[in-house]
Amino acid sequence: MQKLLIVDGSNLLFQMFYGMPARIVGKSGRPVHGTIGFVGALMKIIRMVRPTHAVVLFDGEHENPRAALDPAYKANRVDYSQMAEDDTPFSQLADIYLALDFMGIKHAETTDCETDDIVAAYVLNRTDDADIVISSFDSDYFQLISTNVSVLRYRGKGTTFCGEKYIWEKFGIGADKYADMKALCGDASDNIRGVPRVGPKTAARLINEFGSLDGIMQNANRIKQPALRESILMNLDRLLLNRQLITLTGGAALPFETEELEFIMPEFTSVQALKALGII
The missing domain is CATH 1.10.150.20 (5' to 3' exonuclease, C-terminal subdomain)
Incomplete structure (x- = not known):
């Protein structure tokens, strides 16, 4: 049976960027702690899930359509435009994209919606009974959980797979x-x-x-x-x-058809990938 892993890339990047020592720098002299944490965590998630298909999605830079409904929506978030580039998680996206390409994992940025909306489109528009695992700490995804859909909250040995029983309890x-x-x-x-x-x-x-x-x-x-x-x-x-x-409705356009997301388990480690790319 097919198993699709959908990773909320922005969520994982923020988790790793603020959870790893910021003093780690790469060969370029720039901080790479977020990249190292992201790639290492993703490799562990992949080995936990063992997907046949995988995609990593990121929030792009654009107006948020929900803010048009309610200007207060996410108005409490940090304004990264006022910070030095190396102090923001986004400064490490280029290296992360290189690593994803090296790993053979499709990735995309949203252009007119939030990552949640694209994830919902994959879940709600599927035409088979394939298992889907959503990797994120964003609780909005709980509404998508069903018999074949679960949410993985990655925290190393404390990782939780959230299914219907988890929500009920x-x-x-x-x-x-x-x-x-x-x-x-x-x-x-x-x-x-x-x-x-x-x-x-x-x-x-x-x-x-x-x-x-x-x-x-x-x-x-x-x-x-x-x-x-x-x-x-x-x-x-x-x-x-x-x-x-x-509410996530599933109306967003998909960046890739599910058939394009076929994935082969890597035989290298995260460190080997980062070294091959010259990041560390």
Whole structure:
């Protein structure tokens, strides 16, 4: 059976850039700590997953369409344009792209959407029952989890494979209701404001009682707790907006067809690859 590994490249790059000692420099005299961490982690992920197909996706530099819906969306993120180039994760992308080419892994940058949207397009538009593993710490991907789709959260020996059981045990809802839960609670990392008085446990209880976010909004007057009922009723527009911001629909264009992503397991190590490229 086919197994597709989709790596959120920007997420992994940030994890490695800020998790490795910045003093590591390559033959060029430039910092390469993010590159070393990225390639090493990717090789370990590949050996864990053993995919038949693989792709690494990165967020490109362009306007974010979700910010047009809500100017506050991700407005809390660091402005890297105000930093010295070598101090940003993006300064090491060129070396990472060279390494991916050497490894035979297709990669692409988004041009008019977020990486999440392209990942969703691969998941939601698949025409077979191939297994898909999404590698990322971005919890937005939890809404895509199903029988054949899991999320890998790489942390060395502490790596977690998140499937339907994980979502149920952690949140008390099905993965197909995860976007509804986030619409209710909001998402501080993306600067999405939730409904006051609604945390994950309350959101799960409401979803299980009324079936979905639509069910909650349509039956808000039946919520027993007066303060919670009022909070939901006062934030119906916010809930609709949050659902737009959070839900992954699968409508993005694919940079590659799945057949183009065929992958052969490498016989070299990450260090051998980086040395062959003259990076270290």
